[in-house]
Amino acid sequence: MSDASHVSDVVLQTRDLVRTFGGGRTLFGGQKPTVYAVRGIDVAVRKGETLGIVGESGCGKSTLARMLVGLDRPTEGNITLTGSDMNDLIAHDRHALSRRIQYVFQDPISSLNPRKLIRETLAGPLRYLRGLSGEDLNKRLAELMDAVNLRPEFLDRYPHEFSGGQAQRVGIARALAAEPEIIVLDEPVSALDVSVQAQVLNLLADLKKKFGLTYVFISHDLSVVEAVSDRVAVMYFGRVVEQAKGRALFDKPLHPYTRLLLDSAPVPGKRGLTVEDASAELPDPLAPPPGCAFAPRCPRAQDDCVAKVPDAQYGLENHDAACFHPLNPVTSA
Amino acid sequence: MTSTAVTGPNSNPHTNAKKRSARPSAFKLLARNQLALMGAVILALVVLIVIITPILPLPDPDATDPAQRLLRPLADGHFLGTDHLGRDLLSRLIWGTRVSLAVGISASLVAALFGSVIGIVSGYFGGRTDNIMMRGIDMLMAFPYILLALAIVAALGPGLMNALYAIAVVNIPFFARNIRGVTVGIAHREFVDAAKLSGKGHIRIILTEILPNVMPVIVITISTTVGWMILETAGLSFLGLGAQPPQADLGSMLGEGRKLITTAMHLSAIPGAMIFVLVMSINLLGDGIRDVLDPRLKSGALARPAPLTRIDRTDEGAGTTYPDDTVLAVDELRTEFVLGDDSYKAVGGVSFHVGKNECVGLVGESGSGKSVTALSLLGLVASPPGTIVGGRVMFDGKDVYGMSEDDVRDIRGGKAAYVFQDPLSTLHPLFSIGDQLVEAIRAHNAVSYKDAWAKAVELLGMVRIPNPQSRADNYPHQLSGGMRQRVGIAMALANEPRLIIADEPTTALDVTVQAQILKLMNNLRNDHGTSVLFITHDFGVVSEICDRVAVMYAGRIVEMGTTEQVLHHPAHPYTKRLIDCVPRLGEPDRRTSAIPGLPPAVNNLPAGCAFADRCDRVEEACRVGSIAFDDLGNGHGVRCIKPMEGADV
Ligand SMILES: Nc1ncnc2c1ncn2[C@@H]1O[C@H](COP(=O)(O)OP(=O)(O)OP(=O)(O)O)[C@@H](O)[C@H]1O
Ligand code: SF4
Numbered sequence: 002m003s004d005a006s007h008v009s010d011v012v013l014q015t016r017d018l019v020r021t022f023g024g025g026r027t028l029f030g031g032q033k034p035t036v037y038a039v040r041g042i043d044v045a046v047r048k049g050e051t052l053g054i055v056g057e058s059g060c061g062k063s064t065l066a067r068m069l070v071g072l073d074r075p076t077e078g079n080i081t082l083t084g085s086d087m088n089d090l091i092a093h094d095r096h097a098l099s100r101r102i103q104y105v106f107q108d109p110i111s112s113l114n115p116r117k118l119i120r121e122t123l124a125g126p127l128r129y130l131r132g133l134s135g136e137d138l139n140k141r142l143a144e145l146m147d148a149v150n151l152r153p154e155f156l157d158r159y160p161h162e163f164s165g166g167q168a169q170r171v172g173i174a175r176a177l178a179a180e181p182e183i184i185v186l187d188e189p190v191s192a193l194d195v196s197v198q199a200q201v202l203n204l205l206a207d208l209k210k211k212f213g214l215t216y217v218f219i220s221h222d223l224s225v226v227e228a229v230s231d232r233v234a235v236m237y238f239g240r241v242v243e244q245a246k247g248r249a250l251f252d253k254p255l256h257p258y259t260r261l262l263l264d265s266a267p268v269p270g271k272r273g274l275t276v277e278d279a280s281a282e283l284p285d286p287l288a289p290p291p292g293c294a295f296a297p298r299c300p301r302a303q304d305d306c307v308a309k310v311p312d313a314q315y316g317l318e319n320h321d322a323a324c325f326h327p328l329n330p331v332t333s334a
Numbered sequence: 335m336t337s338t339a340v341t342g343p344n345s346n347p348h349t350n351a352k353k354r355s356a357r358p359s360a361f362k363l364l365a366r367n368q369l370a371l372m373g374a375v376i377l378a379l380v381v382l383i384v385i386i387t388p389i390l391p392l393p394d395p396d397a398t399d400p401a402q403r404l405l406r407p408l409a410d411g412h413f414l415g416t417d418h419l420g421r422d423l424l425s426r427l428i429w430g431t432r433v434s435l436a437v438g439i440s441a442s443l444v445a446a447l448f449g450s451v452i453g454i455v456s457g458y459f460g461g462r463t464d465n466i467m468m469r470g471i472d473m474l475m476a477f478p479y480i481l482l483a484l485a486i487v488a489a490l491g492p493g494l495m496n497a498l499y500a501i502a503v504v505n506i507p508f509f510a511r512n513i514r515g516v517t518v519g520i521a522h523r524e525f526v527d528a529a530k531l532s533g534k535g536h537i538r539i540i541l542t543e544i545l546p547n548v549m550p551v552i553v554i555t556i557s558t559t560v561g562w563m564i565l566e567t568a569g570l571s572f573l574g575l576g577a578q579p580p581q582a583d584l585g586s587m588l589g590e591g592r593k594l595i596t597t598a599m600h601l602s603a604i605p606g607a608m609i610f611v612l613v614m615s616i617n618l619l620g621d622g623i624r625d626v627l628d629p630r631l632k633s634g635a636l637a638r639p640a641p642l643t644r645i646d647r648t649d650e651g652a653g654t655t656y657p658d659d660t661v662l663a664v665d666e667l668r669t670e671f672v673l674g675d676d677s678y679k680a681v682g683g684v685s686f687h688v689g690k691n692e693c694v695g696l697v698g699e700s701g702s703g704k705s706v707t708a709l710s711l712l713g714l715v716a717s718p719p720g721t722i723v724g725g726r727v728m729f730d731g732k733d734v735y736g737m738s739e740d741d742v743r744d745i746r747g748g749k750a751a752y753v754f755q756d757p758l759s760t761l762h763p764l765f766s767i768g769d770q771l772v773e774a775i776r777a778h779n780a781v782s783y784k785d786a787w788a789k790a791v792e793l794l795g796m797v798r799i800p801n802p803q804s805r806a807d808n809y810p811h812q813l814s815g816g817m818r819q820r821v822g823i824a825m826a827l828a829n830e831p832r833l834i835i836a837d838e839p840t841t842a843l844d845v846t847v848q849a850q851i852l853k854l855m856n857n858l859r860n861d862h863g864t865s866v867l868f869i870t871h872d873f874g875v876v877s878e879i880c881d882r883v884a885v886m887y888a889g890r891i892v893e894m895g896t897t898e899q900v901l902h903h904p905a906h907p908y909t910k911r912l913i914d915c916v917p918r919l920g921e922p923d924r925r926t927s928a929i930p931g932l933p934p935a936v937n938n939l940p941a942g943c944a945f946a947d948r949c950d951r952v953e954e955a956c957r958v959g960s961i962a963f964d965d966l967g968n969g970h971g972v973r974c975i976k977p978m979e980g981a982d983v
């Protein structure tokens with residue numbers, strides 16, 4: 002698949018990850034419909050980098066993210082965290098897993114228990130994952146609030162008294178409390194106002210530098226992903242369709258879907274988006290098409306596209322796309 | 335919609351202390367509800383008497399005295415008279431009430447305990463656990479209620495304790511189902527996942543994350559069922575299956591009195607009255623408790639809003655004149671919300687106009703008043719709590735706030751149409767989209783169903799729904815988000831409006847779909863000469879579709895001009911910083927600088943410039959008195975005393 006396994010600084014890696022929902026048999030022996038949320042994903046994350054994952058709603062981003070932190074289990078394939086299998090980690094010591102990889106949720110308010118003080122929410126990971134109590138715990142709480150630029154008196158407030166940006170800082174503080182190496186951020190700024198978005202993005206950048214963190218940054222917003230990522234993977238319908246290092250993906254997209262995404266994003270000060278034909282049907286997650294999932298919408302589609310699923314070789318340094326007829330000739334990096 | 339105005343104040347940390355004290359306490363709320371208070375007082379009285387019963391100077395309730403039988407109330411030594419065995423009725427009533435109350439409350443608590451455990455476990459774990467437990471509950475519920483209670487007592491034998499068990503068991507399913515429903519909703523919230531990642535186990539999550547959120551529902555359910563349980567216990571005793579002679583409870587007293595109802599009515603009337611008083615007071619209090627604990631009821635969400643926003647104007651605008659082809663002219667519009675003792679100036683004097691075939695953008699952060707402005711235009715802000723307190727809106731040359739309710743309703747969906755962010759909020763889930771379009775058309779035009787249907791299909795084609803003939807039969811849930819939004823636009827277009835008011839119509843959509851919708855709206859504008867008021871927070875979208883743009887901050891327009899002027903030469907420091915803080919595709923290395931702090935709460939606006947606390951150009955003069963909106967020429971205007979001249983972005 003990829004050369005990632007030979008490189009020692011890969012901290013998180015997935016192989017042929019598949020997650021389906023539903024399925025099985027009904028009471029009368031009929032087949033229940035199966036939703037294919039994630040359909041075979043290989044990604045690798047290096048220590049200290051930010052891997053950006055971008056895709057539209059329903060493409061399986063959140064499902065992937067939840068599997069990466071152990072909130073959900075893959076139907077097929079596996080995830081390894083510096084060499085150890087995620088399933089073993091979950092079975093043996095869930096706490097050890099949560100001490101290494103943490104999650105920041107999309108909706109800052111609903112990820113905080115409305116009936117608990119911020120102090121209690123933040124004390125959870127400190128107490129159960131880091132074994133702190135008493136004076137040590139209080140000291141650490143103050144440090145955490147300081148790290149995310151919140152005033153310490155906010156500890157004794159309830160979530161509804163916070164703005165979205167403040168609540169998201171608390172969410173980040175909760176992730177930091179476990180002192181993880183990796184943080185999976187699922188649309189961390191999508192629910193925030195633009196002026197607050199920048200505050201949180203800057204905070205995340207500072208924290209990464211300060212604590213040597215590794216990020217998996219998931220978003221539907223291309224410009225945000227472009228600004229924060231060292232490598233970027235584009236997802237479409239449960240698969241990674243293109244992956245590249247640095248800005249290559251934005252400068253020279255290979256996959257027609259990436260091109261479409263880039264052309265559809267409105268940019269301040271510019272006019273004239275290219276728009277695809279409105280009649281293009283999106284693929285049905287209950288019945289994935291046999292060949293390339295993008296084929297019904299693809300202007301470059303040919304006969305071979307619907308016959309077979311295009312494959313790609315995603316490495317840590319190269320730029321590749323799962324497409325039979327990519328836009329620019331592939332140049333290996 | 336209106337929530338933008340209501341959430342605004344939350345965003346400011348400085349007002350939180352104030353807000354906390356402004357929010358009435360649960361007890362105050364309860365006290366305000368007079369019926370509930372009455373219930374509480376009566377119940378407290380009864381409970382007090384019942385608690386001190388053993389030390390009251392009452393005769394033995396079971397001591398018979400045949401010589402004194404069937405005395406009328408107010409008889410000597412027997413205030414309420416005596417029964418057929420000559421026992422003192424007052425004493426029996428009070429001791430009986432004590433028994434009934436104790437049994438009813440215990441039964442509720444037992445039912446609540448078991449029901450809640452089943453409900454929480456079932457709702458939290460879901461899957462097979464849930465299935466098995468809920469099928470068991472369903473089986474219990476399949477039996478008629480009283481039959482089940484009778485069967486249980488029949489099996490266990492009559493007696494008060496057994497009646498208690500029967501009542502409790504019969505009520506467990508009710509609790510279990512209620513609590514399960516609530517738990518399912520909570521167990522899927524993100525904070526439960528967050529707790530798992532914090533290293534908490536299942537039991538700890540149930541006890542510390544789920545239970546505190548379910549508790550209000552448990553309390554509500556107990557307080558609303560305890561009255562019924564007392565009635566049910568009385569019912570079983572009445573049938574002779576509960577309290578056994580000579581012990582008194584309200585039901586058995588009623589049962590004994592029944593036999594003599596013609597000769598000594600007071601024997602049944604007195605316990606009957608007691609049951610009435612008890613159940614009434616408990617139910618009144620229960621409803622009061624529910625109102626306090628259920629935030630939906632507290633906020634008055636169930637109160638029917640007025641069809642037209644309340645208008646209570648102190649002025650009718652500055653009387654500015656606008657060009658001839660103006661479709662919509664807004665002049666110093668002010669809309670306020672009164673919540674508790676606070677008034678939120680959601681829209682604090684907004685003026686702009688939209689010309690024929692023009693698209694004007696209204697940009698700002700959440701809480702800046704964009705949506706309230708849009709809703710105020712045709713009086714769609716919910717009243718209470720909203721009131722239009724000043725200004726004027728001219729639509730097609732007529733004063734909207736001077737019109738009759740019917741005239742305004744005629745404009746809505748007719749000459750002016752709204753498109754909202756969430757198309758599901760305007761589409762009815764149970765009707766096909768074709769039918770809904772037909773209804774929209776026929777509400778404003780006298781046409782046959784068939785013609786209207788043809789028009790509906792044409793509209794769907796116009797918004798580029800593929801295969802409109804068959805799609806017209808679809809229900810909203812069968813369409814993707816993008817298609818639903820197109821149907822929303824088709825609805826807006828149904829009566830060839832002169833103005834479309836679109837409130838973040840593409841915010842919830844994917845970029846590829848957003849691009850399609852924007853193009854669609856542009857085409858409609860070109861083909862039909864429609865005017866558009868487009869609300870968004872995205873400058874990229876503004877560039878794509880708007881001719882002119884107004885930037886809102888804390889309820890006022892701070893800058894207005896052509897898209898070119900505002901985006902390339904912003905004059906207001908806020909506009910400039912707002913543009914700067916968004917990362918831009920293709921310019922990943924451009925410095926994105928955050929704006930420090932938060933917008934001020936609109937219930938606590940500063941005297942001077944609302945942006946002063948966040949502005950890096952602020953000076954003394956900015957904080958004194960309100961800042962005027964200055965004309966910079968060529969239709970460019972700004973509300974700042976130190977505008978940035980020709981700043982390039
Ligand atoms: N618990 C579930 N049961 C059934 N289907 C599910 C479940 N969770 C996700 N799915 C389906 O899996 C697919 C991917 O969902 P996912 O939430 O990962 O998308 P996403 O890319 O995060 O979208 P968004 O940007 O809207 O959050 C969707 O088709 C979704 O309906
Ligand atoms: S494989 Fe074919 S259909 Fe798929 S993206 Fe490439 S060219 Fe288009």
Ligand code: SF4
Pocket residue numbers: 906907908943944945946947949950951952953956961973974975976977
């Ligand atoms: S008026 Fe003063 S504080 Fe307000 S934006 Fe202008 S310079 Fe800044």
Ligand SMILES: [Mg+2]
Pocket residue numbers: 062063107188
């Ligand atoms: Mg998601």
